[in-house]
Amino acid sequence: PLPPGAAPLVSGGxxxxxxxxxxxxxxxxxxxxxxxERGGLAKVVLARTVELRSDEPIDLPGLLRPLLGHGYSFAAPLPGGRTLTGASPELLVSRHGRAVVSNPLAGSAARCADPAEDRRRAAALAASAKDLREHRLVVEAVADALAPYCAGLEVPGTPELTSTETMWHLSTRVTGTLRDPDTRVLALAAALHPTPAVCGTPEAGARRMIEELEPFDRGFYAGLAGWTDAAGDGEWAVAIRCAEVAEHTLRLYAGAGIVTGSDPEAELAETAAKFRTMLRALGVSDALA
Known part of the structure; x- marks a missing residue:
């Protein structure tokens, strides 16, 4: 049976x-x-979902194939025969020997097929005081979390622009050298997660707002996907641009960071743009987002 409120897409089936x-x-x-505006919170990340149902069983390898090579691609088995699959652009943390890297993304703009408009959007994002402020909140939180573990930490003062097929992002690559070579990548991931890029800041207040305002359980969305080895090396990406897949159903997730100066319609459009990574992999219309 279809879920309450379900509506047919223009794409068949x-x-x-x-x-x-x-x-x-x-x-x-x-x-x-x-x-x-009342104070006490600097940022909260609000997400929404699109639930899809197909008359035919979903071809998981066929869904994953277009995602390969786009950031950190993953397909992780979940309880009940489900799979979390996606292509995340955001590295939470990697450790290779004593070298540590985190690459937070915050501040986004949708790509455009017209090259001139696409360049304009990128330039506007790079100059946006609101987005730069949002980005800095995340970078400072990442640096504060890594500092106790690192003898040296390099934190660029200005973000760079990075892009995926569907989005522009503000990006800062934070690098460090471990004090203790026995510190494992999962210890670093636990110290970092959740960053303000997926929750908000201060964390406790942002969590309360998310619980109050999001009418669904995030499940594994905004968690971590990655690997570690016996030496403690590994890479862990933030589980975004993803979907939870069952035999006939998918649930897609997308979120946006809300700070003072955010516009509700612009944040809605941002989440719609973020859905496109998975919608294009499925080969269905962007219109439902």
């Missing part, structure tokens, strides 16, 4: 439901902005 509906998501952003 697919049904969809948005949770929350776009208008409700924009309303949640407005509520978050009101809370930010």
């Amino acid at each position: 697919w049904w969809s439901r948005r949770v929350p509906e776009p208008a409700a998501y924009a309303a949640a952003v407005r509520r978050a902005l009101a809370e930010l």
Whole structure:
């Protein structure tokens, strides 16, 4: 049976439901902005989902294939025969010997097929005071979390632009050298997660807002996907641009960071753009986002 509120897509054989509906998501952003105005919170990340159902069993290898080579591609088995699959652009942390790298992303803009407009959007993002402030919150949190573990830490003062097929992002590559060579990558990941890029800051208040405003369980979305070895080396990416896949159903996730100055309609559009990574891999219309 279709979930309540499901509506057919223009693509044959697919049904969809948005949770929350776009208008409700924009309303949640407005509520978050009101809370930010009252003080105590600097940022909160609000997510939404698109649930898809197919009449035919979902071809998981066929879904994963277009994602390979786009950032950190993953397909991780979950309980109940489900799979978390996606292509994350964001490295939470890597450790190779004593070398540590974290590459937080925060501040985003949708790509455009027109080259001139695409360049304009990138330049606007790089100059956006709101996005630069949002990005700095994340970078400072990452640096603070890594500092106790690192004898030296390099934190660039200005972010760079990086891009995926669908998005522009502000990016800062934070590098360090471990004090203790026995510190394992999972210890670093536990110290870092969740960053303000997926939760907000301060963390406790942001978590409360997420629980209040998001009408679904994030499950494994915004968790970690990666690997580690017996030596403690490894790489762990933030589980974004992803979907939870079962035999006939998918749940796609996308979030946006809300700070003072955020616009509800712009944040809604940002989440819609972030859905496109998985929608294009599925070969279905972007319109449902």
